[in-house]
Amino acid sequence: MRKSTSCTNKPRRWRLSARIEQWLPFLWRLNKLIQLAGIALTVCLVAMAGFLLYLRAQSLPAANISQTSQMFDLQGHVIDTFHTGENRRSVPLANISPNLVQATLAVEDRRFREHSGFDMKGMARAAFVNLESLSKKQGASTLTQQLARNLYLTHERTWTRKLKEAMYTIQLEMTYSKDEILEMYLNQIYYGHGAYGIESAAQLYFGKSAEDLTLAESTMLAGIPKGPKYYSPYMNMKNAKDRQKMILQTMADQSLITQAEADATYDELLSLRTLGEGSQEGFAPYFRDYIRLIAVDKLGIDEQLLTEGGIRIYTTLDSSMQQAAEAAVAEGMPESSEMQAALVAIDPRSGYVKAMVGGRNYKANQYNRVFAKTRQPGSSFKPILYLTALQEGGMTPVSQFKSEPTTFTYDEGRQTYEPSNYNDKYAHEFIDMRRAIASSDNIYAVNTVMAVGPEKVINMARRLGIDSPMKPVPSLALGTFPVSPFEMASAFGTLAFGGKRVEPTAILRIEDRRGDVIYEAKPQETQVVEPAHAYVLTSLMESVFEAGGTGYRVSAMLKRPVAGKTGTTSSDAWLVGYTPELATAVWVGYDKGRSITPAEAHRAAPIFATFTEKALEAVPPKIFPMPEGVVSVYIDPASGLLASAACKDKRLETFVAGTEPALPCGGHSEGTAGSSNGADLQELEDMHEEKHRSWWSHLKRWWGE
Structure with missing residues (x-):
């Protein structure tokens, strides 16, 4: 029995061992595979980590994302955007x-x-x-x-x-x-x-x-x-x-x-805007072009930065005034007419350009006539002449010349100049500066430029900011050399601001897309005219809108003190004027220099008056502030002397202190303000005769001073 058992068990152990031996290669290979997999996984993890570290170290490509640049008005409202298709x-x-x-x-x-x-x-x-x-x-x-x-x-x-x-x-x-x-x-x-x-x-x-x-x-x-x-x-x-x-x-x-x-x-009902509503495509287009021109050409802003950089341009435009300007031009010009118009308004106290209309139809013609130096200002240039006469020519508001057809000689008598008044209307008597300004008497103006000297007038124009080419000839007095409406508005703004010139400003500041300021305007004030003389001239220019003045037809439209001057040539009509808060130049005419009719010549003044009142409707009327060194006395308009009981007429006139007349009319000092300065009526007659001598003699005297 034992033998039998022993013989039976031995094969089983052998069979088990044999099976284990049979699986050993497989297990060995499996172990190898696991090891290889572990190695591969480790390699993958290391590679992945290395790849991530590589990506971490690499910079992302530059993302060229354009951002819309915006233009704002003075109140912070968007008036335009600049972009290349991506808003x-x-x-x-x-x-x-x-x-x-x-x-x-x-x-x-x-x-x-x-x-x-x-x-x-x-x-x-x-x-x-x-x-x-x-x-x-x-x-x-x-x-x-x-x-x-x-x-x-x-x-x-x-x-x-x-x-x-x-x-x-x-x-x-x-x-x-x-x-x-x-x-x-x-x-x-x-x-x-x-x-x-x-x-x-x-x-x-x-x-x-x-x-x-x-x-x-x-x-x-x-x-x-x-x-x-x-x-x-x-x-x-x-x-x-x-x-x-x-x-x-x-x-x-x-x-x-x-x-x-x-x-x-x-x-919920949504209030969707009409597609395109609020876009300022038709609003202040000439001003927007002007801003772009300044930003790129004057301030050096790159074109790509302007269209893709997301910058913000804050301007001086007053949208309510701009709307008033566009409406005034549209209402003042018949739709069927081919006449053009330009209007520019500047705050004389800051130099801010508040409104600008460069033409009647921007879509049809983008030419900005506000900056056109091809139009003669005509008589609207005369205030610059009279300012020169008051401050540097020794003249006063009662200086007189005779209004009559006159032939002037100059250039050592080699040349003559024969100006004429509008419609050949003359007073045929001596008139003073106030009457000459109000009626726009050309003879008086030429007498003045000959007495003062045209070079001084040009110098005064330069001080007021006018840099258009001019020549020192007698016709300078009548505005025969082209000047832009922008220059005229800026020059008259100096008068409105008591002789202080502030460089016109249209861009207040520019910010980049992060809000950092890359440009900021710093307007400078310069006293270029004595305040007293500027005020006296302003007082004289107020007469333009009084009875007998060339701007009287629109006086009923003006509910505030306004000083200004009309100007008319064969192809241009102007009204340039100001209040203490706003200086405005209006021009009407034809682009091709076509002659204008008398009726067309009257279109500038209503545009000026309509705009001025609408633009300032929220501003209480103000008188022009009187500076120190100004006095007012009653004078006799006929003689220019102090008024007395013997004088028929009396007029309150403004003078720079020390230049007011001292002798009363009739040669009597009783009942008058001021004392005699030794002059008499014969001296006055002699003065009139002296002022009518040839322009060349006056010029030689001026050069000899």
Whole structure:
């Protein structure tokens, strides 16, 4: 029995050992495979770590995202934008409505804050849905992937593009925080109709900032980037509302809002702007061109920075005054007429350009006539002549010349000049400066330029900011050398501001896209004319709008003190004038120098009056402030002497202190202010005769001084 048992057990042990030996090679190979797998996994992990470190060390490509630059008026309203087809304004995430942020994340990337750039659950879900339907109904791109594609890549469907997209997605997630990625996405995504970024979209669709968007507005906008043409409420309201409903339901399912809020929001009526509403395409176009010219040519702003850099240009334009200017020009010019017009208004106290109309139809002709140095100012130039006479020529408001046809000789008697008054109307008697300015007497003006010297008049024009070419000839007195309306408004502004010249300013400051100031205007005041002389001339120019003045026809339209001067040539009509707050130049005429009729010559004054009153309707009327060194006395207009009881007429006249007459009319001192200075009536007659001698003798005397 034992033998039998022993013999039976031995083969079993042998068989077990044999089986183990049989599995040993397999186990050995399995162990090797595990070791190799471990090594491979380690290599993969090291390679992956190295790849991530490599990506971390690499800089992302430069994202060439253009941003819309904006132009603002004096009140901070946008009056124009500059862009190259992409209307974009970037704003911080903090300035974007939380409603919009939640709606966007709900519909585009609900696990945005959980994943690291790739939503594996979303990818699996999309793959299952697409497999089930045998189509590509769902995508699984995260916001980071979309941002990488939009910032750095095209939308072509190639493996190379997809690989680059994955790399850039990883880099974005490693480089920026979730809030930074979300901010970049919301400022970059396209919302249709040229609006890039949520700020531009909010302004385009609802006329408000992104931070003020309601839940209804946010859910409407959040649905558009999926297909701007398909889901734009302007293109298909039903599609837009259907997608809004889906987004609201998604937000309710995610407990971001209640179901009641979702239903009520869907039923809310949205106040969409009319497409294009609020764009300033037709507003102040000549001024906008001027700003662009200054920014690029004078301030050196790069054209690309202007159109793509997102800069902000803050200007001096007063939109209400601009509207008044455009309306005044439109109302003052018949639609059927081919006449053109220009208007520019400057605040004399600051130099701010408040309004500008360079023509009647910008779309038809972009030429800005405000800066045209091809038009003769005519008699509107005379105040510069008379200012020179008052300050440097020894003349006063009662200096007299005889208004009659006169032949003037100059250039040592070799040349003559025979000016004439409008319609050949002459007083045929001695008139003083006030009457000469009011009636625009040309003979008086030429007598004045000959007595003062034309070079002094040119020098005065230069001090007032007029740099147009001029020659020292007698016709200078009648404004025969072209001057731009802009120069005239600026020069008259100096008179309005008591002789202080402030360089005209149209751009206050320029900020870059971060809000840093890259340019800021610093207007300088310069006293170029003595205040007393500026005030005396202003007083004289007020007579233009009084009885007998060339501007009297519009005096009823003016409800405030205004000083000014008309000007008429064969092809131009002007009115340049000012109040203490505003200096305005108005020109009308034909571009090709065609002659104007007497009726057409009267169109400048009503435009000036209409604009001035409308522009200043909220400003109480003010008198011109009288500086020190000015006195007012009653004079006898006929003789220019102090008024006395023996004088028929009396007129209160303004003088620079010390230049007022001292001798009373009739040669008596009783009952008059001031004392005799030794002059008598014969001396006055002699003075009249002396002032009518040849211009050359006066010029020689001036040179000899």
